[in-house]
Amino acid sequence: MKIGLIIAFIASVLNLSNADMSIEEDYDHHSAQFHLQGFYQGDIKLEHHDNNSTSAFERRLNSDQLRKWDHNLQGDYFKVMVYIDTNDYTANQAYLIEEAFKKFKYTAKVIKWQFVPNKPGSSNSQPYIHIKKAGGCWSYYGRTTNAHQGQTLSLDNACLAQRTIHHVLLHAMGFGHEVNRADRDSYLQINWDNIDSNCVQEFSKMKDINPLGMPFDYKSSMLYNPRTCAKSGSTMVSKTNKAIDTSKNEASWFDYVQIRLMYQCVRNGKSFNRQYSDYQQQKCSSDCKCWKNAGGCQGRDDWCKGNLICDVNWCKNEWERGIWN
Template sequence: MSNQVILMSYTMYCADVATLEDFSKELPVGQLLERANRDRTPDLDEPTLIGGDIAVKPGADRNADPCTSTGCLWLKNADGNVYIPYYISNQYSSREAAIITRGLESFSSVSCIRFRPYQNGDHEWLSIESRNGCYSYVGRQGGAQTVSLARSGCLYHSTVQHELLHALGFNHEQTRSDRDSYIKVYWENIQDGMSYNFDIINTLNQGTPYDYNSVMQYEKYAFSKNNRPTMMPIPDPNVSFGQATQMSRNDIDRLNRLYQCCKYTVA
């Protein structure tokens, strides 16, 4: 089977998978995230970040995938949907909140994920705030779980989807367990102290191929200290990668597989 996107025929939820909007005028998501977090000065109550924008708790194993080691999924309702409460901070203007809301709603047309506003009595929810930079924890943490989308630099459709995919349980594509078969890392070009951003994690890949077009894939100059590539695709270095401005079909496919949203067969 090739590494092209596997076309699936879904029997529930997935009729609109092919409906992907055009956000091509935005910069690639990796560039937006790196730019937003480059000079980040966190407050004392903010978490440590790894991989550029992944929040980790003190003492956490930085090379562990929560979905593999401890479980990270949000709970599924009896109707087959996964309802995830969210609260959008009043720090945002109506226009900024609309960008976030659009990102949240983009999941409902392609999966069984249903983000809904926080209600009294909810025990766990995403607290979307303008903190210092763009970041999220990986997977369900319990209680109020911060997703930071700073007003300065993070309010793009791609960055909203990227951080929400982290919150749903996904790591970066370039840290996939099979990364070395598809990406060559040039460690000598990585900024000092940033090499851990490229450490391989024992990820759950949901039987999907490596995706150069994933919204979770950074571009080839990510964290470069000398304007030389830190990553190149192999065996063909001319393959385009890290240019995503929204979720790819593979991103959608693996989300549905992780949460068992759809019954599907290979077309």
């Protein structure tokens, strides 16, 4: 009897999870909220000093001016405090959000989240992300100047698919949309006549978005759905032999690599960007140190962060080294 009750309880939890997720899988927040005021390209919130001016915001898109979440270096990662507003979410919804953040952490490796159960007080000096329902799926771009008061990342009920969470989170970490890259016309044909006239701005190219030498990513969570803002049919198609694929319910591999390009390399306690070609040639260096279970340290003990050591081109701790050697 007890086993049956346990199985029934687990099934009810799984069903609740599926119910929470069912309406979000195909939800296109860009098509749904392009009409919002005070936003850039539908889901990037303008800061107060931009005075609702997209031109002021565009000047800050350059990576040299971006404020990153690199204020708290802890060994082999930057730690970022996160508060999920329990007044806005059910326990299961909060769990889905936290799991999406953890998936991001497990794959990217260079950022870790410190979830706090209570909203930090007014005397808090550490920047943190405050996840709540604030009208749509959106974030600020990078870390704001007043993030110590709690930087809003808005996730309404319709935004709780993992891909959407990762999309909005990547904005917060300092990434723009793939469709707005300056080189996008080499990879995408934009069907301008098929775009809702009120949504054209979402497809504008941005010369200041710096992809850090990454190849165009047809699977990126930062790429719009092919039907985003469409009057009918599609608003964009691939110009190459690679198809647009927005079916994966998480950030793409190249999304995770871009996070490493922006946050893996540290000098004087702060991160600095590097190019994808450098990452391909040498994944780790004395400034761009490896994480646990990473390869490519090439026999250099100082290329693994924290208490890790490089052993046969893998970063290991002392216990692992003793067990496996």
